[in-house]
Amino acid sequence: MVVGGGVIGCAAAYFLKLAGVARVCVIEPDPTYAKAATPVATGGCRRLFALPENIRMSQFSIEFFKGEPDVQWKEGGYLFVVGAGHEKVLEANFRTQQDHGVKVELLDRGRIAERFPWMRNDDLALGVLSPEDGWLDPNSVLQGLRKKAQALAVEFLRDRVVDVYVSGTRVRELELASGVRVEADAVINAAGCWAASVAKLAGMDLPVNPMRRFEHYVELGKALPPMPLIKDPDRLVIRPEGRGYSVGLVDSHEPRGFNFDVDPRWFEEVVWPACASRIPAFEQLKLKREWAGLYDECELDGNMILGNWPGRLDNFYVACGFSGHGLMHAPAVGRALAELTVKGRYETLDLSRMGYQRVLDGVPYRETGII
Numbered sequence: 001m002v003v004g005g006g007v008i009g010c011a012a013a014y015f016l017k018l019a020g021v022a023r024v025c026v027i028e029p030d031p032t033y034a035k036a037a038t039p040v041a042t043g044g045c046r047r048l049f050a051l052p053e054n055i056r057m058s059q060f061s062i063e064f065f066k067g068e069p070d071v072q073w074k075e076g077g078y079l080f081v082v083g084a085g086h087e088k089v090l091e092a093n094f095r096t097q098q099d100h101g102v103k104v105e106l107l108d109r110g111r112i113a114e115r116f117p118w119m120r121n122d123d124l125a126l127g128v129l130s131p132e133d134g135w136l137d138p139n140s141v142l143q144g145l146r147k148k149a150q151a152l153a154v155e156f157l158r159d160r161v162v163d164v165y166v167s168g169t170r171v172r173e174l175e176l177a178s179g180v181r182v183e184a185d186a187v188i189n190a191a192g193c194w195a196a197s198v199a200k201l202a203g204m205d206l207p208v209n210p211m212r213r214f215e216h217y218v219e220l221g222k223a224l225p226p227m228p229l230i231k232d233p234d235r236l237v238i239r240p241e242g243r244g245y246s247v248g249l250v251d252s253h254e255p256r257g258f259n260f261d262v263d264p265r266w267f268e269e270v271v272w273p274a275c276a277s278r279i280p281a282f283e284q285l286k287l288k289r290e291w292a293g294l295y296d297e298c299e300l301d302g303n304m305i306l307g308n309w310p311g312r313l314d315n316f317y318v319a320c321g322f323s324g325h326g327l328m329h330a331p332a333v334g335r336a337l338a339e340l341t342v343k344g345r346y347e348t349l350d351l352s353r354m355g356y357q358r359v360l361d362g363v364p365y366r367e368t369g370i371i
């Protein structure tokens, strides 16, 4: 049983089928995905991480996406730029990325100015460009994986898990909002921002909270030359989208909770000035659309929590806490969950350091590639 039919649940279901599981059922209350994180994501996919697990998950997932013509993959590249004092981290990550076979270039301020003359650079010290990273359409990824799962006879049940029955160290049954009870050999908890409350029903505490994050679509009078997705020291993200640009700025101090309201002041007072300061042409932008979505933020270290709780909940696998990277890692996570469920161990990529044990130990496994 897979709880939640967002990109993670659909990927898990698909890979479980590929692994030969006879019956796979996804329980998803809302086929329109009105509150799910997946359809509102920026769509960025990068190998620019510091932890080998994150780099290798991106490598597998990006190759997977490139084989799916409908996801609208755009290989525009990723550019991280930092100010003075942050060069060491960027350089260390650059070396790790190179060691893992990622195509990356280190750019000093002069090279940044040469390559991107329309971008302000006087406050920048260093950049790293990964020309083979890019972005895609999140909803197409979701719908594509859902269709692929359905084509392999995965069942989708329009319902919501409201209780979890555990006996010994195993989950035996799930109770659904409709009143139905379903038996389960294994359960994958892929309920995104709701995963912590589902886990709680089974007696498992997860340090994962909903964190609101805005996305804005803007247009300029005159488009700039082709550009990569840019992430700057203010955590501003800008990438091309259709005739315009998708922009956002993460506020990690945002109060946690299920808040989907758009606060227009955030764009006017924070995002627009940050855009205009980085790229002067954005002073003249027109805001066309904005929306809010939720990160399933892992408060321990900003990394996903993947796997079961050995000896306590042996057949209950969580996959949540993606903290803004779940879309780009979904195929790798789906493959990992299928291996764990069917074989009881990781076969292709060892993700045990992303497991629940670090939560029990209170020992973060932090990603320094997030700036």
Ligand SMILES: Cc1cc2nc3c(=O)[nH]c(=O)nc-3n(C[C@H](O)[C@H](O)[C@H](O)COP(=O)(O)OP(=O)(O)OC[C@H]3O[C@@H](n4cnc5c(N)ncnc54)[C@H](O)[C@@H]3O)c2cc1C
Residues within 6 Å of the ligand: 003, 004, 005, 006, 007, 008, 009, 027, 028, 029, 030, 033, 035, 036, 037, 038, 039, 040, 041, 042, 043, 044, 045, 159, 160, 161, 162, 190, 191, 192, 193, 194, 195, 198, 213, 214, 215, 292, 293, 294, 295, 296, 319, 320, 322, 323, 324, 325, 326, 327, 328, 329
């Ligand atoms: C604004 C924004 C920008 C982002 N940008 C990026 C990006 O550029 N790149 C990237 O990789 N990631 C990005 N992310 C993160 C990414 O969207 C998520 O990590 C990913 O979509 C998580 O997928 P999911 O399937 O776990 O969650 P969701 O898509 O939220 O799906 C969870 C599903 O569980 C269902 N559910 C809830 N409760 C229950 C229950 N009790 N029973 C059954 N089902 C239940 C819900 O209805 C929902 O459909 C972004 C997120 C936001 C909000």
